[in-house]
Amino acid sequence: MSRYESIYPPKMKKGDCIGIAAPSSAFDPDDFDQGLALLRGMGFELFVPEGLYKKKAFLAGSDGHRVSVINDLFENPRVKAILCARGGYGSMRILDHINGDLVRENPKLFVGFSDATALLSHLYQAWGLVCYHGPVVCSLGRSDQQSLDALEHVLLTGTPKNIEAPFGRVLIPGQARGILMGGNLATLCHLTGTSYQPDLSGTILMLEDVGEAAYKIDRMLVQMKYAGLFDGLNGVVLGSFEKCGDPDHLADIFLDVFGDLKIPLVMDFSFGHGASNCVFPIGVDARLHTDSLSVVF
Numbered sequence: 001m002s003r004y005e006s007i008y009p010p011k012m013k014k015g016d017c018i019g020i021a022a023p024s025s026a027f028d029p030d031d032f033d034q035g036l037a038l039l040r041g042m043g044f045e046l047f048v049p050e051g052l053y054k055k056k057a058f059l060a061g062s063d064g065h066r067v068s069v070i071n072d073l074f075e076n077p078r079v080k081a082i083l084c085a086r087g088g089y090g091s092m093r094i095l096d097h098i099n100g101d102l103v104r105e106n107p108k109l110f111v112g113f114s115d116a117t118a119l120l121s122h123l124y125q126a127w128g129l130v131c132y133h134g135p136v137v138c139s140l141g142r143s144d145q146q147s148l149d150a151l152e153h154v155l156l157t158g159t160p161k162n163i164e165a166p167f168g169r170v171l172i173p174g175q176a177r178g179i180l181m182g183g184n185l186a187t188l189c190h191l192t193g194t195s196y197q198p199d200l201s202g203t204i205l206m207l208e209d210v211g212e213a214a215y216k217i218d219r220m221l222v223q224m225k226y227a228g229l230f231d232g233l234n235g236v237v238l239g240s241f242e243k244c245g246d247p248d249h250l251a252d253i254f255l256d257v258f259g260d261l262k263i264p265l266v267m268d269f270s271f272g273h274g275a276s277n278c279v280f281p282i283g284v285d286a287r288l289h290t291d292s293l294s295v296v297f
Contacts, residue, residue, distance in 0.1 A: 025088020087114025
């Protein structure tokens with residue numbers, strides 16, 4: 001958890017400006033334009049910084065360029081929220097150079113998922129900024145209406161909708177309360193053993209991933225468990241694991257890893273790389289109810 005008291009960024013209103021960052025991989029211009037059109041349709045102005053379309057190998061420009069865009073967006077008084085362009089890889093390369101003073105002096109709604117998990121975790125743990133795990137610009141065109149509505153709701157109210165999973169699966173029943181943390185499993189696993197390793201004690205952990213074979217899911221979870229990351233967990237909520245193999249096999253893996261912790265464990269919630277990617281906050285007190293298959297904020 002954060003060493004600071006949580007900072008809740010101010011909500012937006014129609015006509016306010018969303019700044020776009022590209023902290024990870026280069027992005028597809030067509031997917032990007034489709035996402036921008038949907039955001040404009042919600043009634044927001046958009047600021048696309050100069051050079052956002054840059055490419056350097058597999059990245060959206062150099063590390064210095066990508067982090068300067070984020071720092072500039074936090075400093076820019078016109079920008080009321082920051083939305084990531086896409087995931088991929090690259091966010092963890094720039095964590096050293098995020099300007100924490102700017103973050104604390106200018107708290108803003110920050111939204112992303114997948115590789116942006118590294119930023120969500122760092123912004124909360126280092127400076128207490130409540131961030132939001134939700135769609136990126138390039139995924140908006142593939143998002144269902146529920147996900148689009150959830151994103152618009154968060155931007156305009158500053159509070160997320162409770163998450164309900166009527167088709168979810170209870171692996172270990174019970175109730176839990178704790179600070180919500182998590183995001184993309186592979187990204188969190190790669191932070192293990194670094195100075196940016198998340199502190200998950202006393203939290204409800206939300207996890208999702210895409211395109212990872214079942215044995216890799218097992219390997220990542222076991223590594224994190226051996227590193228002590230799951231010590232003191234209060235509950236686990238698993239989202240979509242797209243193209244990760246047989247769900248029943250994955251359920252067995254999750255039970256193997258988390259079963260001896262004797263904490264509530266649920267799967268098949270609607271967040272992650274699927275069409276349904278409902279928004280949830282990083283750094284907010286939440287309750288997990290397995291009887292109603294819900295996470296309540």
